[in-house]
Amino acid sequence: MKQDNNIPYKIYLDEQEMPKQWYNVRADMKNKPAPLLNPETHQPMTAEELEEVFCKELVQQELDDTNPYIDIPQEIRDFYKMYRPAPLVRAYCLEEKLQTPAKIYYKFEGNNTSGSHKLNSAIAQAYYAKQQGLKGVTTETGAGQWGTALSMACSYFDLDCQVYMVKCSYEQKPFRREVMRTYGAKVTPSPSMTTEVGKKILAEHPGTTGSLGCAISEAVEQATTHEGYRYVLGSVLNQVLLHQSIIGLETKAALDKYGVKADIIIGCAGGGSNLGGLISPFMGEKLRGEADYKFIAVEPASCPSLTRGKYAYDFCDTGKVCPLQKMYTLGSGFIPSANHAGGLRYHGMSSVLSQLFDDGLMEARSVEQTEVFAAAEQFARIEGILPAPESSHAIKVAIDEAMKCKETGEEKTIVFGLTGTGYFDMYAYESFHDGKMKDYIPTDEELAASLAGLPKMD
Amino acid sequence: MKQDNNIPYKIYLDEQEMPKQWYNVRADMKNKPAPLLNPETHQPMTAEELEEVFCKELVQQELDDTNPYIDIPQEIRDFYKMYRPAPLVRAYCLEEKLQTPAKIYYKFEGNNTSGSHKLNSAIAQAYYAKQQGLKGVTTETGAGQWGTALSMACSYFDLDCQVYMVKCSYEQKPFRREVMRTYGAKVTPSPSMTTEVGKKILAEHPGTTGSLGCAISEAVEQATTHEGYRYVLGSVLNQVLLHQSIIGLETKAALDKYGVKADIIIGCAGGGSNLGGLISPFMGEKLRGEADYKFIAVEPASCPSLTRGKYAYDFCDTGKVCPLQKMYTLGSGFIPSANHAGGLRYHGMSSVLSQLFDDGLMEARSVEQTEVFAAAEQFARIEGILPAPESSHAIKVAIDEAMKCKETGEEKTIVFGLTGTGYFDMYAYESFHDGKMKDYIPTDEELAASLAGLPKMD
Numbered sequence: 001m002k003q004d005n006n007i008p009y010k011i012y013l014d015e016q017e018m019p020k021q022w023y024n025v026r027a028d029m030k031n032k033p034a035p036l037l038n039p040e041t042h043q044p045m046t047a048e049e050l051e052e053v054f055c056k057e058l059v060q061q062e063l064d065d066t067n068p069y070i071d072i073p074q075e076i077r078d079f080y081k082m083y084r085p086a087p088l089v090r091a092y093c094l095e096e097k098l099q100t101p102a103k104i105y106y107k108f109e110g111n112n113t114s115g116s117h118k119l120n121s122a123i124a125q126a127y128y129a130k131q132q133g134l135k136g137v138t139t140e141t142g143a144g145q146w147g148t149a150l151s152m153a154c155s156y157f158d159l160d161c162q163v164y165m166v167k168c169s170y171e172q173k174p175f176r177r178e179v180m181r182t183y184g185a186k187v188t189p190s191p192s193m194t195t196e197v198g199k200k201i202l203a204e205h206p207g208t209t210g211s212l213g214c215a216i217s218e219a220v221e222q223a224t225t226h227e228g229y230r231y232v233l234g235s236v237l238n239q240v241l242l243h244q245s246i247i248g249l250e251t252k253a254a255l256d257k258y259g260v261k262a263d264i265i266i267g268c269a270g271g272g273s274n275l276g277g278l279i280s281p282f283m284g285e286k287l288r289g290e291a292d293y294k295f296i297a298v299e300p301a302s303c304p305s306l307t308r309g310k311y312a313y314d315f316c317d318t319g320k321v322c323p324l325q326k327m328y329t330l331g332s333g334f335i336p337s338a339n340h341a342g343g344l345r346y347h348g349m350s351s352v353l354s355q356l357f358d359d360g361l362m363e364a365r366s367v368e369q370t371e372v373f374a375a376a377e378q379f380a381r382i383e384g385i386l387p388a389p390e391s392s393h394a395i396k397v398a399i400d401e402a403m404k405c406k407e408t409g410e411e412k413t414i415v416f417g418l419t420g421t422g423y424f425d426m427y428a429y430e431s432f433h434d435g436k437m438k439d440y441i442p443t444d445e446e447l448a449a450s451l452a453g454l455p456k457m458d
Numbered sequence: 459m460k461q462d463n464n465i466p467y468k469i470y471l472d473e474q475e476m477p478k479q480w481y482n483v484r485a486d487m488k489n490k491p492a493p494l495l496n497p498e499t500h501q502p503m504t505a506e507e508l509e510e511v512f513c514k515e516l517v518q519q520e521l522d523d524t525n526p527y528i529d530i531p532q533e534i535r536d537f538y539k540m541y542r543p544a545p546l547v548r549a550y551c552l553e554e555k556l557q558t559p560a561k562i563y564y565k566f567e568g569n570n571t572s573g574s575h576k577l578n579s580a581i582a583q584a585y586y587a588k589q590q591g592l593k594g595v596t597t598e599t600g601a602g603q604w605g606t607a608l609s610m611a612c613s614y615f616d617l618d619c620q621v622y623m624v625k626c627s628y629e630q631k632p633f634r635r636e637v638m639r640t641y642g643a644k645v646t647p648s649p650s651m652t653t654e655v656g657k658k659i660l661a662e663h664p665g666t667t668g669s670l671g672c673a674i675s676e677a678v679e680q681a682t683t684h685e686g687y688r689y690v691l692g693s694v695l696n697q698v699l700l701h702q703s704i705i706g707l708e709t710k711a712a713l714d715k716y717g718v719k720a721d722i723i724i725g726c727a728g729g730g731s732n733l734g735g736l737i738s739p740f741m742g743e744k745l746r747g748e749a750d751y752k753f754i755a756v757e758p759a760s761c762p763s764l765t766r767g768k769y770a771y772d773f774c775d776t777g778k779v780c781p782l783q784k785m786y787t788l789g790s791g792f793i794p795s796a797n798h799a800g801g802l803r804y805h806g807m808s809s810v811l812s813q814l815f816d817d818g819l820m821e822a823r824s825v826e827q828t829e830v831f832a833a834a835e836q837f838a839r840i841e842g843i844l845p846a847p848e849s850s851h852a853i854k855v856a857i858d859e860a861m862k863c864k865e866t867g868e869e870k871t872i873v874f875g876l877t878g879t880g881y882f883d884m885y886a887y888e889s890f891h892d893g894k895m896k897d898y899i900p901t902d903e904e905l906a907a908s909l910a911g912l913p914k915m916d
Contacts, residue, residue, distance in 0.1 A: 001536040008473040009539040015466040078459040081467040082551065082842050093540065111569050113844045113879070155839045175633075175884035182838055182887055380640055381613045384540050386571040421571070423881040426633035429640055 001092055010087040011254040018085055019249040022072055022242050025280040026065035026352060028287040031359055033351035034326035037313060042458055045323045053220060055230050057128040061239040079123045079156060083112035088254040097382050102405035104398060106418040107251045107278065116420030117274050118149035118234050121243035125232040126153035135228035136160025140215030142169055143342030144176030145420060146234030151183035164190040164218045168209035169342060176424050190215040197221050197319040212346055213332055217319025235271025236350050244277020251415065252281045262293060264401055266416040268393035269297040270343045272350030278417040286361065295362040298393040302440045303336040305329055305349045306357055306364035308447060312454050314348055324455060327354040331450030337440035339369055340428035341389040365397055368439040372396050373432040388420040389428055459550055468545040469712040476543055477707040480530055480700050483738040484523035484810060486745040489817055491809035492784035495771060500916055503781045511678060513688050515586040519697040537581045537614060541570035546712040555840050560863035562856060564876040565709045565736065574878030575732050576607035576692050579701035583690040584611035593686035594618025598673030600627055601800030602634030603878060604692030609641035622648040622676045626667035627800060634882050648673035655679050655777040670804055671790055675777025693729025694808050702735020709873065710739045720751060722859055724874040726851035727755040728801050730808030736875040753820040756851040760898045761794040763787055763807045764815055764822035766905060770912050772806055782913060785812040789908030795898035797827055798886035799847040823855055826897040830854050831890040846878040847886055
């Protein structure tokens with residue numbers, strides 16, 4: 001295997017090279033992301049209002065669009081040391097197999113028990129909840145990565161953790177549920193009879209297998225009706241992208257250490273937590289005019305919020321109990337098909353990424369799941385890591401871009417985010433191997449119908 | 459969190475610090491492990507005889523008890539770079555939680571898709587098979603870690619891989635099977651109708667759910683009756699311990715880098731691949747009189763080959779097609795209980811470790827599975843890694859030793875092998891959480907009965 005000069009297969013930063021601050025990309029954005037609105041008054045949510053749902057310090061982070069750097073508390077940095085730095089891997093084997101002149105790197109976030117990058121924000125949110133003296137937190141989980149991450153974080157800080165898990169995932173992924181249980185979390189299939197909104201949805205749709213939007217409504221209600229609890233969320237929010245900037249900061253530090261400049265940066269995008277975190281510091285350079293990069297958000301063709309959605313204020317949840325958020329959305333009533341990338345099955349996209357995309361600072365591409373799993377299997381065999389279906393969206397487009405380089409002969413440097421592992425997604429792989437996996441693309445009529453449900457703004 | 463001077467949470471060797479040679483502990487043993495015997499003549503197996511079953515180069519390694527160092531071919535070192543070096547982790551969080559003066563380190567081998575250390579030998583065996591121009595290899599797998607590792611290795615070198623998986627595991631662990639399939643392996647539940655020995659066993663025991671010994675017989679028959687195939691094994695053999703010495707060599711290099719001297723080294727022991735690999739270079743120092751260490755082999759009370767077995771020549775497999783091996787054994791007819799640590803459910807122990815144990819150079823301890831899972835859950839919550847049931851045997855004894863230090867006030871340095879992750883063992887965790895897990899200790903009568911089946915030697 002030919003290795004470039006001094007560049008190892010895997011770049012691990014030393015402990016003292018790890019970031020001590022998160023980077024807040026909003027500080028460098030000329031067009032700031034639009035504020036959250038009160039769903040009744042349509043006025044920007046105040047800190048006081050938000051603090052009924054979220055932890056106090058997290059509300060500050062949510063609203064802060066001026067400070068570029070925010071210190072990472074020592075306790076969180078200690079926890080990060082348990083599973084970080086994540087390696088930046090040079091995909092030498094993949095390059096050789098593709099016979100491409102492109103240099104391919106991936107930031108691997110799957111080397112922890114939650115199996116994904118979600119732990120980066122989970123530990124931060126648990127820490128601030130503990131600091132505030134709360135008893136516990138509530139949340140929802142779809143594929144289960146976020147719920148697992150939060151369970152681990154709460155266990156570390158000895159906080160109660162209540163997870164509403166979308167019912168179909170709860171039933172299809174008993175092992176995910178069991179991992180959360182190992183970390184002491186209470187996992188409830190959603191919709192459930194434990195909340196008013198859950199009861200209402202069950203009464204209206206008795207046989208429903210649930211949705212992320214519905215589980216969010218239940219978790220928010222559970223938090224706001226119980227003393228000492230707050231709601232936490234694993235994606236979409238500004239605070240989450242802030243915490244996830246650790247991914248991009250480490251990636252940039254690792255590249256800088258070896259004098260490598262990225263040309264194309266690729267990430268899968270569901271709510272935007274991974275992509276936003278990965279690109280943040282690079283986007284900062286672009287916004288400040290210091291460097292240029294091509295950013296590509298990859299989403300499933302079955303849930304194409306950036307590529308086919310509308311940039312508008314919308315509800316974040318089915319029960320419409322959350323603030324309104326301006327984002328690229330398919331409409332909160334959009335029901336995504338049973339795509340196996342559960343983590344990308346959300347109707348909206350982070351406000352930060354939505355604004356950057358709207359400003360033409362980022363591209364978006366949608367891919368179908370059978371081609372994604374073909375790329376996943378190819379990658380597993382060549383690079384030895386079994387990727388999560390979500391992450392494999394980025395793999396697919398990274399390979400596409402590397403093959404373009406093969407045609408043109410360009411030696412571009414491609415960096416993509418490998419957010420997690422697929423150990424709990426073997427049903428999906430089985431369906432792919434057995435040739436039973438189908439693609440699904442919503443029709444224009446279906447999208448128009450769900451977009452018709454957007455809230456009427458003044 | 460208080461950190462010792464300059465010692466990070468995780469020690470990663472640089473790429474150029476990774477071992478370039480394996481260490482062969484047999485070279486330093488005064489009492490060499492006894493040779494494999496032909497089951498019919500009871501004469502030592504010749505290289506020619508062994509080459510009918512194993513790859514040529516691997517036979518040389520199997521028989522070599524004089525060369526202390528053997529070069530790792532560049533192709534294998536390249537593959538090692540994809541997932542190694544494995545981190546040596548300082549268990550700061552566990553130490554704090556236990557309030558022990560002991561310094562605890564663990565070598566974590568679970569950061570690869572096969573989920574364990576097995577890949578270290580799988581890639582070596584696949585490499586030599588490829589070098590010899592073979593079409594493929596056959597093997598057996600119980601818990602599935604070895605089968606997964608071999609699938610990955612064969613996929614990398616484009617070799618056919620046929621895995622006989624113990625039927626009960628095949629049915630209970632469909633996801634393991636699916637991972638092997640992702641890597642292109644052919645997985646057959648054992649006993650099967652694809653071999654004569656399988657047909658015979660099925661005729662005698664129509665409802666059997668299989669055993670490791672039976673799957674070995676099938677895999678050996680399959681290899682020896684097909685042109686261009688050889689049999690490979692994931693544990694017990696000398697060659698496997700040789701390849702696994704990479705674990706101990708990296709561990710020693712990492713400790714040396716920070717000037718740390720281990721006092722106690724602990725590993726779980728089924729066939730001995732992990733323990734043998736971990737302790738090899740340290741044992742070498744002890745054998746040469748350069749340093750002293752306390753080594754502890756930890757085995758399940760349900761399958762206690764070292765602590766309650768007999769040191770004698772025995773069959774390695776149920777079908778009695780393999781050479782005889784002198785080892786601590788419970789008898790090849792011993793039927794271990796349905797302990798959840800599938801990887802520790804073998805009736806015999808590596809010849810190397812058996813001889814070292816017999817010479818008093820190593821201790822052994824047996825533990826029951828409910829206490830093992832309690833330690834596993836404790837560890838998962840504190841150190842963030844969900845351990846495999848096998849690995850958790852070592853965790854249990856490491857915690858015991860750390861608690862002894864707490865009593866005595868001794869600041870001992872404890873190193874243990876964390877061989878893998880438990881993502882595919884959630885049924886076992888569920889059984890533990892639900893209070894359904896049972897312990898099982900064979901009676902003296904049961905052991906006497908199975909030991910009565912040892913072959914009569916001259």
